[in-house]
Amino acid sequence: MLEPQDRIRFEQLVLPHLDSAANLARWLLRNRADSDDVVQEAMLRAYRFFERFHGGDARAWLLQIVRNTCYTWLEKNRPSEMMTEFDEEVHQLPSATPETLAAQADERQRLMLALESLSPRSREVLVLRELEGCSYKQIGEITGIPIGTVMSTLSRARERLQRTLTSAAVKEAW
Numbered sequence: 001m002l003e004p005q006d007r008i009r010f011e012q013l014v015l016p017h018l019d020s021a022a023n024l025a026r027w028l029l030r031n032r033a034d035s036d037d038v039v040q041e042a043m044l045r046a047y048r049f050f051e052r053f054h055g056g057d058a059r060a061w062l063l064q065i066v067r068n069t070c071y072t073w074l075e076k077n078r079p080s081e082m083m084t085e086f087d088e089e090v091h092q093l094p095s096a097t098p099e100t101l102a103a104q105a106d107e108r109q110r111l112m113l114a115l116e117s118l119s120p121r122s123r124e125v126l127v128l129r130e131l132e133g134c135s136y137k138q139i140g141e142i143t144g145i146p147i148g149t150v151m152s153t154l155s156r157a158r159e160r161l162q163r164t165l166t167s168a169a170v171k172e173a174w
Helices: 004-013 016-028 030-050 058-077 079-083 100-104 107-116 120-131 136-143 147-173
Strands: none
Touching: 004 016, 016 030, 016 058, 030 058, 058 079, 058 100, 058 120, 058 136, 079 100, 100 107, 107 120, 107 147, 120 147
């Protein structure tokens, strides 16, 4: 149990980042109910181990806990997803019929599908950078990968996302 001053510090430093934690978990797990459970578990872990937080970026610290909790959950519940890396042949979007294209006309839906087609690491780095606004350094801290790898992963993720969206737009034009 935290001391009262630490509890107040936790509320001030960590709780404002709860939305970011939920967003990251939703993108990694792709299921709202599962992500809600994982965020709750991650927040409990953050609270339990808050005395180990000695300053720095509370957001990056919390997102690292959320990320690790997500991957632990995935290893237990969906081990096949952890082993799947991006493969052009395997991860192609299914060919769309005119009916499917009409149902997916909304750009947000297409973007979400394109994001979901990325490998977990690519999706994670892209979400942290583009949706959560994390710096390369923060992403490196959260994911435990070197900044150079963060930059190259981000570059490849953007290229794949662009290819997927462009391909979908060309198919739609036909």
